[in-house]
Amino acid sequence: DVAEGSKGRSNLVTNPAVINEVESDDPNNGPDWVELANPTNEKIDVSGLILKDSKDDKPYTIKEGTSIEANGFLLLNDLTFGLGKDDSVRLFEGDLLIDSTTYSGHTSPSWGRYPDANGKEFRSTSEMTPGKRNKFAGIPDLIDWPGKGEVSIFDKQPTFLEDSSGLDFADGKLYAVDNGTATFWELDVDKDDGSMSFVKGFEKGKRVRFQKDKDNAGAKGPDAEGITVDSKGMVYLASERDNSAKGVNYNTVLMVDPSSEGNDLVAQKEWNLTSLLPSVSANMGVEAIEFVEADNVSLIDKNTGSAFSMDKYDQSVADGVFFVALEDNGHVYAFVLNNDGSAVLISDIDSKLGGAMALDFDTSEKVLWVAADNGYGNRSARIKLNGTDNPEITHVLPPSGLDVNGNFEGFAIADASYAIDGERPVYRFQDGVKEGALVIGSLATTK
Known part of the structure; x- marks a missing residue:
């Protein structure tokens, strides 16, 4: 060597x-x-x-x-x-x-x-x-993007804020979050032409605060890097630090009900994952979160040494597993989040990308996607959970039309019912720009 x-x-x-x-x-x-x-x-x-x-x-x-x-x-x-x-x-x-x-x-x-x-x-x-x-x-082997190379821009004028980060697609809606303010949006996606419009009440987004800041409307709030939605429609934000203490790593998950009145929400539940994850610098922590229903979680539970079973976790807040990605090492950690605020780590998967910024579970293909940013050429890892300690991993190049120098921190795939001419939408969210943040490409459907 x-x-x-x-x-x-x-x-x-x-x-x-x-x-x-x-x-x-x-x-x-x-x-x-x-x-x-x-x-x-x-x-x-x-x-x-x-x-x-x-x-x-x-x-x-x-x-x-x-x-x-x-x-x-x-x-x-x-x-x-x-x-x-x-x-x-x-x-x-x-x-x-x-x-x-x-x-x-x-x-x-x-x-x-x-x-x-x-x-x-x-x-x-x-x-x-x-x-x-x-x-x-x-x-893993590296393959070309399995879809068209072209991408288009949704926000040709300033629409979101400047710290665009996580994305998720669920029940016909695209969810997006800004890490500088912990503001998130919901957008309805039209099945016929793929067009999008803000859900009523989300034109300017809804901000989320830590529970400790419930009486402090001026608090800087979570550095919310990731967003996901569970099967009941509850929204979860993944934060790597408190924006009022940027020098300290504080890996947390915050849950809110998106239907709550108003545009300034306080987390209903929180989970502090910091001690359960590797020690990293403040800005290299949790970058993404993705909820996967229990029936789609096929892996070995490190606590039992056998196949994961939701039956062993009757205090879980949702009927499934929350995957979080760590920017520092590109690993994906699977957690059960309990109602009492505790969390149980059940698996650690190395995407072998070196770093990770986004997660998405493709409900149509039954694979977990891990996306890196421009530090790794905006490549992705496609992980097939196969019920063993060694999931099948393939690395994927970005589409040819994507600016590989763009700092894309969000990634989400629409389900197969949104396919047009055999291609379904793939969304990416770029940090650090005031317009051109939300980019839309496509992924070929498989038969």
Whole structure:
């Protein structure tokens, strides 16, 4: 195994090409090679970029007229230098270093960026894949988005707030939440044409406060990153901290009745999950929550060592399991939330994405989706709960029309009854923008 690698990416606006895979010791005595990747959705020109190893005496200049297709790769196997043990590969734009990696020993079998094209680290691959996506031991296969590439924008003018975060789709409605204010919205979705309109009373959303702040209308409130709806229509928000104490991680779930009068609600129930989850920095905690009805939960309960059964949890607030995702490690934790405010952790699933920002259970396909943000190329993991400790996981690229640099923190899929021409809506919510936050794509239905 290779000991370590480094990524030296310039902070300036530069050519977006990155070093993606390196081969220094071809088992068939072939030439050393370097693969570049284009992590963007547009074709890029890489003419004139310069590659070097750890020395400066034999630079390789990429020929004029050379380009890399959108999300594509470029194999360079006619290098002017040879790669040896304990060597480096550096990519320059003029005199400016824009990317680099260093490996120990020889590459074995090759040295690749992880995750492929968009990752922040390098590691040994499981096999050489020149001109193709990198493969790593224990990492799920990566597939193209299983739907159309086009996406459209719902809010072409300011409609939500600026800290857009979680989404959920339930009973013909799209639910959305803002993490800066813990304000959530309900939108009716039309089955015939997919159009959306705010449910009466939700034109400006409804704000949620902690129970401790019931007498303090000026409280800054939860950093509500995720939202979900149970089978009774109750809304649950997942918060990673109190906005009045941003330096402290405080992973909580708050329950409200969305039909309650007024636009300023106090949580009816709360669950503090902080001690049940790994210790993380304040802004790397719970990012998403998803309710899954008990009949669809097929996993091993860590408390019993056997198949999960709702019958063992007769104090549960709802007839199902609440999955929460941790941004820090990309893991998904399954909880039963009890009426008395206690919570029971029943499972820990590693999505193998490295980070996680959103969750959605596809009730039509019976799979749990985990979505990462632009730090991981807005990729997703599709998890099939198969009744074992090793659920089936597939990694999925975003649709080609999605801006992979966008910080999408919300993800939700409409059920199959909303399909139009074999494609059903997929919603994403982008943080940090005043308009263009809610983006709509599609997912192919399966027969």
